[in-house]
Every structure is written in structure tokens, then in C-alpha cells.
Amino acid sequence: MERVVKFLKDAEVYYLATTEGDQPRVRPFGTVHIFEGKLYIQTGKVKEVSKQIHANPKVEICAFKDGEWLRVAGELVEDDRVEARQSMLDAYPSLQNMYAADDGNTEVFYFKNAVATFSAFTHAPEVVEL
Numbered sequence: 001m002e003r004v005v006k007f008l009k010d011a012e013v014y015y016l017a018t019t020e021g022d023q024p025r026v027r028p029f030g031t032v033h034i035f036e037g038k039l040y041i042q043t044g045k046v047k048e049v050s051k052q053i054h055a056n057p058k059v060e061i062c063a064f065k066d067g068e069w070l071r072v073a074g075e076l077v078e079d080d081r082v083e084a085r086q087s088m089l090d091a092y093p094s095l096q097n098m099y100a101a102d103d104g105n106t107e108v109f110y111f112k113n114a115v116a117t118f119s120a121f122t123h124a125p126e127v128v129e130l
Helices: 001-010 046-057 082-091 091-096
Strands: 014-020 023-029 034-035 036-044 058-065 066-081 104-121 121-130
Touching: 001 034, 001 058, 001 066, 014 046, 023 046, 034 082, 034 104, 036 046, 036 066, 036 082, 046 066, 082 091, 082 104
Parallel strands: none
Antiparallel strands: 014 023, 014 058, 034 036, 036 104, 058 066, 066 104, 104 121
16 A cells, blocks of 8 residues: 555646546546555545545546556545544645635545556556555
8 A cells, every 4th residue: 555655646646537427527636645554535525526426436546657557446435534634634734725624625535445556568567455
């Protein structure tokens, strides 16, 4: 899991794919964090992406750097504990200008049943279960 987080942080931006009905939706994200041994991401409840995740928690993220890409597929589970939200905000102090752990908007999700795949044109895919 540490290798996955390092790759995502080094890439700086990853793309989160959700669905809205039968339409795929993809957008850039940047938050990724390990809390209590689980891989977390963060968003705001007022955003469409939040509604999409709640409607269908099966998502995939993808990032690319230095000729290699990483995909992480799995289900997102909301962690509504203030401690989980605060841990994410502590890891990303710049978010504290827009979010607070108890603002009613900040939400964090962790991956469940996740599979990470490291790929490149120069080597066979490497699959890691999280």
C-alpha cells in the first residue's frame, strides 16, 4: 500500500472514474492518504462526484508518471468519523482553507476490495491487492 500511495503522491494528480447513470465521469484528484491501514481519498459532499460515489461506490483511479501508470480499482466506503476526516486534513494542510473536519461537507472514503495494477510498455503488469 505504501508503494501505491508513494506513486500517487509522486504523480501529484490522479484521475478518479465514477459513473453517473450509464455515463462514465472522470476528474483529477490529488488527495490520497493511509489511515488505520486503509487507502483513503477525500472530497466534499456538495460535489457531484460525492453523489456518484454514493450511488455506485465502484470506482477506479489512474495515474501516470515516468512511463509507468497505476490503476486502483475497488469500492469506496465512507468513513464518517471526525478522526478520519481530520487525519486527511492534517496530511493536506492546504485543504484546511476549504474544508474542516466538522464542517458537514468534508468526507473521506477508503478503498475496500481494491486491486492496484502497475503497468508500463516496458514490463508486464504487476498486480497488488490492497
